[in-house]
Amino acid sequence: MVSHVGYRADAKEELSVTDHALAGAVSGMITRALAQPLDVLKIRFQLQVEPIARKGGGLYQGILQSVAMIIRMEGVSALWRGHVPAQFLSLTYGTAQFGSYALLTKAASQSGIGEGLISRGACGAVSGVCATLASFPFDVVRTRLIAQGKPKRYNGVVDGVTKMVREEGVLCVWRGIVPTLLMSVPYSGLTFYFYSIFDALSSRLMVYEREQHWMNTAAVSGTAAGVCAKVCVYPLDVLKKRLQIRGFEEARKQFGKVVAYPSAWKCLVCVTQEEGLSAWFKGLWPSLLKSGISTGIIFISYESTCRILAKAHNTKNAKADDR
Template identity: 30%
Template sequence: MAAKRKEPPLYTLTAGAIAGAVESTITYPTEFVKTQLQLQDGVKGGKVKAGGVAFKGPVDILVSTVRTQGIAAIYTGLSALVIGTAAKAGVRFFAFDQFRDLLKDSEGKTTGVRSVLAGLGAGMTEALLVVTPTETIKTKLIHDGNSANPQYRGLVHGTRSIIKAEGLGGIYRGVVPVMARQGANSAVRFGVYSSLNDLIKSRLAPGTPVPAAYTFGIGAIAGVITVYTTMPLDVVKTKMQALNAKQLYGGIVDCAWKVFKNEGVLSFWKGATPRLARLIMSGGIVFTVYEQVIQAIHSAAPITSS
């Protein structure tokens, strides 16, 4: 991989945060559906969620939720995810740049393997600093909304209630599977994206930016590959962040075993369809918006390449 100009930290943080906020707002209904599918209880082949209501699939979740609770219900937990996604995307791109810089070889180049390692480090960093608490709060808000008498009255009240009842550990539930998932997510996504991006750049005139349509396309491809390789970690993560997780699971291994025993191996890919829909769009949106914001920043405040 050719050496790349190192962007100032403020640039990567700003562009990443804007890209993350835009992506999460556009794709949130798919995240809501995925989380609902993963929160459903039951044995192999079962389709009953925690509140006892049967969902037949992703479309039924959307239709039933809108019909019974209104369209705003499919955006339950959105504020937590937007804030978290903006922060995590900023941290992700910033951390990736820092790890990639540390992993450059003697010629100032970053190989495909080194890009994967940089992505792994970036994913685990964002998981620890941002993703775990925001994902936990989002999951609990959605799960609480399934009950007959929801106890949380929004993001602030929900967060305050969770911390009061469980302490700070309550919003760090499932930190191990979250770090594993985010590390794998970023390793795969950045590895695939960087390789395809460099392949396209090698076919363009030197200094020519990659067209936005190409950036969206390779971001979407990276998203597809990411979904199917990391889905089991995402399912375990969601299970461990549910309202009753503390009583049901003794840890990540116990959770994975109970999911396998009670629901079958295919349940580890439960919610793959809506997550796939989200990550195809997510990969395209995030990388496209990020690159466009970086270009806009350079146009407004040019810097000298380092």
């Protein structure tokens, strides 16, 4: 018999949409703090026009070399550059994504649509739209903070937003929104889709009691889901980053060749012609590391927070029943 204050297997399903949103916010913040260096590395790779190779390459030539280069040129703190807007991004994105996902899956279940893999993937895709629209300006700001060299053009989030809006107009904080939506919709849907698949496989393959090892299940399923989803949409992530620094190219001179793209189509054509198809996978390895690790941490943190909230609710209900 399960204790009133314990965590029942179905307890998460009884949590409110607000609880799920809170768990999403917590998981996003924890993940961002741990995975930010990989994100910085990924963005630097994506924005480098020259090949990422030892021979004929640009400033960054590999993961270890790039980390050493950033630390030597800019200090250890540079690995967390853009962390403040990135935290706002993760907080907003996690809240909107998991909150809307819980709302959508609950509505789908009640309407009779079902709770299958396709349904969860579709709900995940729509939640990705909600999360992207809510958090996108923070993504643009943190990309520029990470991308800038020395002397710094922006001295923080507020200074960055103020200068961007004054110099380029309000719409500049929405640059790259189209490829971002094209990426985030399938990425979010695929993440929840693959997570459901790997979660189900883990339940079948694991010979031990799942409830006692739920963290292992969340870690393995989350990591695998993050890697699979990222590979599917990665070229769109590169396109998004290239577009987000339009009007900001001169601040990147110290990092190598500077190219200005007047439109998304021109960017697509120029990068393909001048850098080759492989350019759309620049920064893939740190991105896969970041995506796998961060998605694993996200689901571990999310599941942990849900369990804590469920236990808190159970304890509260148990005390109310004892009165």
